[in-house]
Amino acid sequence: MDPPYNTGNDSFNYNDSFNHSTWLTFMKNRLELAKKLLSDDGSIFINLDYNEVHYCKVLMDDIFGRENFQREIIWRIGWVSGYKTSVNNYIRNHDTILFYSKNKEFYFNKHYILNSEFKNLVKKDKIKSEFEKLGIDDSLQNKLLDIINYKTRPERYPLEDIWNANEYDDLNSIAIVSYSGESVSKMLKIENDIKGQKSEKLIERIIKNSTKEGDIVLDFHLGSGTTCAVAHKMGRRYIGIEQMDYIENITVERMKKVIEGEQGGISKAVNWQGGGSFVYCELKEDANTLLRMIEEATEKNITSIKEKIYKDDRIIPYLTSEELEKVNKDFENLELKDKKKVLMELIDKNKLYVNYSDMEDEKYSVSEEDKKFTNSFYNHKKGDVK
Numbered sequence: 001m002d003p004p005y006n007t008g009n010d011s012f013n014y015n016d017s018f019n020h021s022t023w024l025t026f027m028k029n030r031l032e033l034a035k036k037l038l039s040d041d042g043s044i045f046i047n048l049d050y051n052e053v054h055y056c057k058v059l060m061d062d063i064f065g066r067e068n069f070q071r072e073i074i075w076r077i078g079w080v081s082g083y084k085t086s087v088n089n090y091i092r093n094h095d096t097i098l099f100y101s102k103n104k105e106f107y108f109n110k111h112y113i114l115n116s117e118f119k120n121l122v123k124k125d126k127i128k129s130e131f132e133k134l135g136i137d138d139s140l141q142n143k144l145l146d147i148i149n150y151k152t153r154p155e156r157y158p159l160e161d162i163w164n165a166n167e168y169d170d171l172n173s174i175a176i177v178s179y180s181g182e183s184v185s186k187m188l189k190i191e192n193d194i195k196g197q198k199s200e201k202l203i204e205r206i207i208k209n210s211t212k213e214g215d216i217v218l219d220f221h222l223g224s225g226t227t228c229a230v231a232h233k234m235g236r237r238y239i240g241i242e243q244m245d246y247i248e249n250i251t252v253e254r255m256k257k258v259i260e261g262e263q264g265g266i267s268k269a270v271n272w273q274g275g276g277s278f279v280y281c282e283l284k285e286d287a288n289t290l291l292r293m294i295e296e297a298t299e300k301n302i303t304s305i306k307e308k309i310y311k312d313d314r315i316i317p318y319l320t321s322e323e324l325e326k327v328n329k330d331f332e333n334l335e336l337k338d339k340k341k342v343l344m345e346l347i348d349k350n351k352l353y354v355n356y357s358d359m360e361d362e363k364y365s366v367s368e369e370d371k372k373f374t375n376s377f378y379n380h381k382k383g384d385v386k
Contacts, residue, residue, distance in 0.1 A: 001034070001220050002047045002198060003027060027056060030220050031063050037218060038102040043070070043210040046098045047198065053096045064100045073097040075202070076165040078172035097206075111209050112156040119170035120149045163205075174199045184224045187264055188253050200265030203230040211236055225251035229258050229265065233272045252280050281373070284366065287315065288352040294343050302339050306331065315347055 004023075034044055044064075048056055061069060075095045084091055124145055131141045157168040164171035184190070203226050207217060213235040219227035222240035231238035232255070242251060261267075261274025290312065293305050309315055310324065327342045334342070354364050356378060359371055366374075 001030070001044070002223065003030070003221050023052060024055060024059060027052075028059060028063070031060060034218070034220070035063055035102060040103055041101075041105060041107040043099065043101045043106055043108075045073075045206050045210075046100075047075075047095055048098070049095050050092065053098065057098055060098060060100055064102070067104060068101045069098075070101055070106075071099040071161045073099055074162045074165070075171070076163065078164065078176040107210060107212070109209050109212075111159050111205070113159065113168050114156050115150055115153060117170070118149065118153060118157070118168050120145075121167060122148050159205075159209075163202075171201055171205070172199070184250065184254055187257055187262060188250065190250070198226055200226055200230050200233075201269075203227050204234065204266045204269075207231060207234055207236060222247065222251055225254045226265075228255060228278070232258050232276055232278070233266060233270050238278075248280075255280075281377070283353040284364065284370070286351050286354050286364070287312075287347050290315075290347055291344060291352065294340050297336070297340060299336055302336065302343075303332070306339075306343055309343060309346060315351070319346060 003026075031044075038044065046056060046060070057069075057072070073096070075097055077093050077095065080091050080093055084093075122145060124141065128141065131144075136144070153168075157166075159169075160166065163169055207230060211217060215236055217227060217231045217236050217238045219238070219240045222228060222242040225240065228238045228240040228251075240251070255278055258272075259274055259276055259278075261272065263272070266272070290305075290309060293308075294302075297305050306327070316324075323346070327346060331339060331342070354366065356374065358364060359366050359374060
């Protein structure tokens with residue numbers, strides 16, 4: 001899970017400025033479900049920064065049990081530059097990944113960084129001019145660098161719980177490695193930069209350590225689709241969930257590129273040649289349509305939207321007359337954002353989408369084609385998620 005950090009600056013348009021207690025409830029609901037879905041030997045990794053990670057740790061201790069806490073992984077994001085270095089304090093340069101298992105006995109594939117994957121101690125482009133001043137030709141330069149970077153170092157190095165912070169481990173953030181062709185913006189030829197996604201190499205490490213080929217990987221906050229892209233290339237099955245509407249134009253299009261054999265990220269490392277398939281489907285909206293109307297409302301139409309909600313039989317049966325009167329009181333004198341807030345509180349959050357049990361109800365106008373697909377989805381052989 002790579003949930004909203006609750007910083008007020010989320011690049012993927014989630015509500016990223018929750019009240020603290022609301023954020024904890026948001027996480028609690030998902031973590032409880034995640035535990036139910038995990039296989040008995042499954043694991044969960046949560047990527048956060050300093051804003052909420054310590055509170056999430058306490059929450060996960062309660063849900064998964066302190067005995068199932070495995071590691072606090074510190075991921076050093078990479079080298080620092082620009083405005084970050086001007087802060088009058090220690091420069092923050094890491095995220096935290098909380099690693100829990102469902103049970104004491106869990107699947108773990110101990111992984112080593114191989115010599116061929118070591119971070120270079122000396123890069124040729126940094127020292128080439130100095131070599132040339134000494135009269136060292138290109139061939140000898142390469143031999144010297146090979147000795148320094150590989151031949152005088154061990155065959156492998158075990159993974160620590162601090163990533164990208166020693167002389168062997170090379171795991172910079174996507175912002176630093178985007179020149180490699182992994183950038184989703186470049187892949188999809190999108191003008192606006194898509195920020196915030198983790199590098200494929202980071203997700204590969206987690207999947208490699210905690211799953212086998214054919215296992216199922218679940219990501220509750222799919223974003224630009226990095227988890228599914230990596231799982232696909234590594235021969236895992238996967239489920240990705242995303243609530244934002246960019247999924248159709250960004251995430252799905254990225255997965256099409258993966259199937260076509262795109263060569264960004266880990267593709268060359270795993271010899272990815274393309275192939276495979278995935279299924280994309282959307283939940284049929286019910287009251288969620290009203291939520292969107294409220295979010296997009298202006299002063300000109302907010303009152304008419306309130307009247308529409310008051311006439312909606314998906315909502316009114318669940319509300320008392322006192323609740324309706326409370327909203328009516330001083331409604332016109334509220335700021336727009338407060339009007340939106342009180343209307344959103346009226347909507348039954350259990351009615352955002354059409355439930356499977358209501359699929360045959362004619363008022364939802366579910367097509368026979370959608371019914372057939374939905375039945376095949378729910379009646380598929382049940383499998384555990386790792």
